[in-house]
Amino acid sequence: MKRRDLLKAGAPLLLAPWLPGCGSSSSPINGGGPNPPLGSNNIARGLHVSWTSDPHTTRAVTWFTDGLNAPEGVVEFGQGAFSKTARAAASQAYDIDVLTHRAQLTGYDPEQPLQYRVRHGGDSLSATYTLKPMPRGAFRFAHFGDHGTSEFSRLVREGILRRGVDFVLIAGDLSYANGDQPIWDTWFNQVEHMSASLPMLCTAGNHEEKDGNGAAFKTRLSQPGNGRYYAYDLNNVRFIVSTGGAFIADGTLLAELLWLETELAQAALRRARGEIDFIAFAQHFTIWTDEEGRSPNNPTLVLLEENILLRYGVDLLLVGHDHEYQRSHAMAFGQPRETGYVQVCGGGGGVGIRSFSGQSAWSASQHLRYSFIEYAVKGRSLKAQTWAVDTPDLQPASQLTLIDEFELIARSPQARNEAVMPIRDASTLMAQNGANWRYVEAHTRLRNAKHLHQAIWHEHA
Ligand SMILES: [Fe+2]
Ligand SMILES: [Fe+2]
DSSP: OOHHHHHHHTOTTTTOTTSOOTTOSOOOOOSSSOOOOTTOTTOOEEEEEEOSSOTTTOEEEEEEEESSOOOOEEEEEESSSOOEEEEOEEEEOTTSSEEEEEEEEOSSOTTSOEEEEEEETTTEEOOOEEEOOOOSSSEEEEEEOOOTTSHHHHHHHHHHHHHTOSEEEEOSOOSOOTTOTHHHHHHHHHHHHHHTTSOEEEOOOHHHHTTTTTHHHHHHOOOSTTSSSEEEEETTEEEEEOOTTTTGGGSOHHHHHHHHHHHHHHHHHHHHTTSOSEEEEEOSSOSBOOBTTTOSBOHHHIIIIIHHHHHTTOOEEEEOSSSSEEEEOSEETTEEOTTSBEEEEEOOSSSOOOOBSOOOTTEEEEEOSOEEEEEEEETTEEEEEEEEEEOTTSOEEEEEEEEEEEEEEOOOHHHHHHTOOOOOOHHHHHHHHTOOHHHHHHHHHHHHHHHHHHHHHHTOO
């Protein structure tokens, strides 16, 4: 029996009694540390740390309280003593009586660990968490997508904590709330044992669209830029994060495309000047895939996006969406090409595992395993290791298993120069891509609708 059929027929994992059911807000929390019950208006829960500005000298702390009348929240922080405070701004999370609280921590020594805790009212204090300083040179991060609330989701987070990386990038499809907002609360409560102490940056997936076209995503996370598509430098890497069209209903797809063109052109120029060594592009959707039923590619992204990535020499494409692990050779338009990008699909982040229809020439490694990828950036070298958190027959494992590793060496000066190109305007971009805008929009809407349908029978059956 094929693995996919095993999952459908026996579903020993998907029917495990501890799994929160779709639509339930009272499921047991299995995310790690103690979590308060829902219903307390002055207890901070679902803490997660990120940055909206400089990754070294600022931290955004975000959390939730239940109801709409919580007292003002304050983050007490310092290095050795809680000598500073940051007041939080509160706003309502999308479509539920939950408040999101956001505070910015600044003015600390970025070379030293930082302790913080959250206070609501006089005596309601959270636990104390410690944030590691962000390294100035070599650093490591983890990447996965398609997380959900399963035991494998928990194993992925625990594995990442065990590896001791500096931050985590989740490539979309986070909670699979699909319009049922309390699932977001369950998800953040479960994730807290990782996200309260490890900065977490996210991309938007097609499942984030199902909550008010990204409204839950935007009202519950604190991220750079407009919170949907954004960019930041971390030492010698420029990270550029796209929605990949997940929020097409907001009418900003063309604006985002022009933003990508500009961002990538500037990043390529800065790389040629030696200010950065790598351009990493993150979004939810694969461009090329061998997943059964989705291969060979996402035609909209091939038409619109891939030539922009190739024009400016994106080094690494970090994605999810397809529920497996698949890593490409350097590639372009579905064929290996030395000057192309390496796509890494980390869709085995916990919600489920699907199947492959084959292995294309561009695919360097592929596994039907629950897993995450760890990247170590050191100068002109970027080494990656992929860790499975399960056994080969998809049972939870107590050990991490290395299932793939590869290294990217930064482009040569000549290759960097070749990727320095003028920024194109909208009409040029559309004409050169040969794109019929109405077709692209219609296809993207159809893709998003189809994925929702698939999710209902495939991931929550
Ligand atoms: Fe997914
Ligand atoms: Fe997806």
